Amino acid sequence: xxxxxxxxxxxxxxxxxxxxxxxxxxxxxxxxxxxxxxxxxxxxxxxxxxxxxxxxxxxxxxxxxxxxxxxxxxxxxxxxxxxxxxxxxxxxxxxxxxxxxxxxxxxxxxxxxxxxxx
Numbered sequence: 001x002x003x004x005x006x007x008x009x010x011x012x013x014x015x016x017x018x019x020x021x022x023x024x025x026x027x028x029x030x031x032x033x034x035x036x037x038x039x040x041x042x043x044x045x046x047x048x049x050x051x052x053x054x055x056x057x058x059x060x061x062x063x064x065x066x067x068x069x070x071x072x073x074x075x076x077x078x079x080x081x082x083x084x085x086x087x088x089x090x091x092x093x094x095x096x097x098x099x100x101x102x103x104x105x106x107x108x109x110x111x112x113x114x115x116x117x118x
């Protein structure tokens with residue numbers, strides 16, 4: 001992967017109709033592969049600047065999916081760029097912790113496919 005991402009990173013991805021936001025909640029290791037834990041926001045934006053402004057007031061954003069667990073391969077197929085980093089909140093960790101306790105599944109499909117976007 002060309003970029004290195006860490007927990008707390010806000011990521012942007014582009015669709016034909018605009019830009020969407022993802023957030024890295026955690027990165028775990030299972031065997032020798034990384035498991036990426038993402039949160040997806042509902043809103044789409046006409047440009048990167050609008051997305052950055054929305055992140056500045058992140059409490060106004062709506063969560064589309066509070067937790068998506070992806071293999072390293074699936075994460076690499078999710079076309080995203082880093083916008084910034086903020087501490088992960090306890091509220092953002094809830095779905096991840098529930099997944100951990102239940103021995104949750106990990107998907108080998110990209111985040112956009114998991115969200116039904118592509």
